[in-house]
Amino acid sequence: MAIPTYPAKNNLSPLSSMKADHLALRVPDFNASRDWFIEKFDFRVIHQWPFGDLKLAYLAPAADDNFLIELIGGTLNTPRTKHADLSASLGEGGSHHICFAVEDTKKTLEELRSRGVKVVAEPFVVDDINCLLAFVSDPWDNLFELSQKI
Structure with missing residues (x-):
């Protein structure tokens, strides 16, 4: 079964200019994570900058300029929960x-x-x-x- 046809776009909406731009990903080790995206996924670093004690970067896929990951690196107070498998991860809220x-x-x-x-x-x-x-x-x-x- 295919996904049904999308409803018509609402170009009259006062929010019609809203489009996806990036997703922020918080990681404990900025350099290692940035290098992982470059080495494993062939991502490109678009821009990199500091923000207080944090390091940030916009990363883009090898051949796509329409979606970015904003990498935010620095010490985490609460590390991500580790799950044994995909099914176990579905019980956690949030992204x-x-x-x-x-x-x-x-x-x-x-x-x-x-x-x-x-x-x-x-x-x-x-x-x-x-x-x-x-x-x-x-x-x-x-x-x-x-x-x-x-």
Whole structure:
């Protein structure tokens, strides 16, 4: 079953200029996390700056200038909960994962695995959205979904 057709856009809304720009990701080790995104996901550093005791950067995927991750690095008072598997992670509130649309989930996962990226969930089909999904994580247990339309 495919996702139904989207409702018509509401261009008359006073908020119609609102569009996704970036997602902020808080990590304990700025340099290691920035380097992980560069080495594992081929992300590009768009801009980097300090903010008090924190270090920040905008990171963009290899060939996409329309979505950024704002990396915020510095000491964490409350570390992220570590989960044994994907199902266990679904019981926690708040942001869960970042999804990246890919042309081929299996090939992308194979490449990430060759780069030492931790695989959390092997490819599986979700018929309700007509997608082949897989999940990986960074060393700080942030989850990333790979999604292929099928």
